[in-house]
Amino acid sequence: MRILIATEKPFTADAVNRIEEKIEQAGHDFVLLEKYSDSGQLFDAVKEADALIVRSDRVDEQLFEHAPNLKVVVRAGAGYDNIDLDAATKHGVVAMNTPGQNANGVAELVFAMMLMSYRHFMKGSSGHELRGKRIGVHAYGNVASNVARIAKGFDMEVFAYDAYCAPEKMKHDDVIMVGSREDLYRYCDIVSIHVPLTEETRRSVDFDLMNLMPHDPLLINTARKEVMNEEDLLRLMTIRQDFCYMTDVMPGLHEILNSKFGDRYFSTPKKMGAQTAEANLKAGVAAADQIIEFFRTGDDHFRVN
Numbered sequence: 640m641r642i643l644i645a646t647e648k649p650f651t652a653d654a655v656n657r658i659e660e661k662i663e664q665a666g667h668d669f670v671l672l673e674k675y676s677d678s679g680q681l682f683d684a685v686k687e688a689d690a691l692i693v694r695s696d697r698v699d700e701q702l703f704e705h706a707p708n709l710k711v712v713v714r715a716g717a718g719y720d721n722i723d724l725d726a727a728t729k730h731g732v733v734a735m736n737t738p739g740q741n742a743n744g745v746a747e748l749v750f751a752m753m754l755m756s757y758r759h760f761m762k763g764s765s766g767h768e769l770r771g772k773r774i775g776v777h778a779y780g781n782v783a784s785n786v787a788r789i790a791k792g793f794d795m796e797v798f799a800y801d802a803y804c805a806p807e808k809m810k811h812d813d814v815i816m817v818g819s820r821e822d823l824y825r826y827c828d829i830v831s832i833h834v835p836l837t838e839e840t841r842r843s844v845d846f847d848l849m850n851l852m853p854h855d856p857l858l859i860n861t862a863r864k865e866v867m868n869e870e871d872l873l874r875l876m877t878i879r880q881d882f883c884y885m886t887d888v889m890p891g892l893h894e895i896l897n898s899k900f901g902d903r904y905f906s907t908p909k910k911m912g913a914q915t916a917e918a919n920l921k922a923g924v925a926a927a928d929q930i931i932e933f934f935r936t937g938d939d940h941f942r943v944n
């Protein structure tokens with residue numbers, strides 16, 4: 640089988656070498672397309688692919704039309720909103736993700752942002768400590784549970800809201816479960832957003848929700864830009880001079896937010912939560928293993944369509 644890695648944002652060379660080694664050891668052909676600049680290159684590359692590994696790369700109807708041999712696509716990562724699942728199903732392609740594999744990398748970035756904000760970008764003025772602060776995680780998946788674990792090391796109080804997560808999981812992690820999104824935002828000094836992008840969550844973090852946060856709040860978004868109501872964020876930050884927003888998913892309104900709010904606002908230039916050697920290796924190798932097992936035994940354990 641021909642297994643293609645197509646990543647506009649590449650894995651580390653070490654991760655690529657390890658994936659290549661695994662694929663070849665299993666008797667398959669390995670093909671690599673990195674840093675491509677237009678979809679034409681991607682469509683060319685998928686022509687003969689039987690399997691595809693991607694990151695946040697767009698996998699849609701058009702791609703499937705160019706990939707007649709494709710049987711499986713694995714998103715090396717958690718969120719699979721970049722894959723058109725209906726189109727995959729229509730073309731008989733199994734879609735999977737690799738949940739949890741890059742979660743620690745994203746969670747550590749949450750703390751990098753928290754410290755940057757609380758220490759005023761290390762520019763010399765007096766800041767605040769994280770110890771004793773209340774952090775709320777909005778949705779309790781793999782990244783959020785890593786955030787909770789690290790927060791305890793900082794002696795923070797950890798709260799969580801997730802309508803879909805079993806309460807036992809939060810109890811097991813010794814996280815305080817709250818009954819509504821509103822309560823989470825109302826109680827917590829810092830809220831870290833971890834909801835996946837769905838029709839339900841799109842633009843769901845809006846003015847009324849954010850405005851519930853207490854004085855000097857910090858909102859961190861390492862999930863997806865589309866879950867924010869950006870116009871509301873702009874309006875709120877204009878009205879509330881104490882509101883801070885740090886994000887790893889650059890808003891459409893980045894230019895204006897950046898020029899208006901100085902050190903109360905920060906965005907990474909490109910999503911980099913999972914951009915670590917460790918996360919690349921774990922998520923990339925998991926994707927390769929899942930494809931190898933799928934071809935060997937039909938195992939589609941992490942199927943999402």
Ligand code: 3PG
Pocket residue numbers: 648694695696715716717718719741862910911912913914
């Ligand atoms: C994910 O959903 O796994 C993260 O957002 C990481 O995405 P990336 O692989 O594009 O960095």
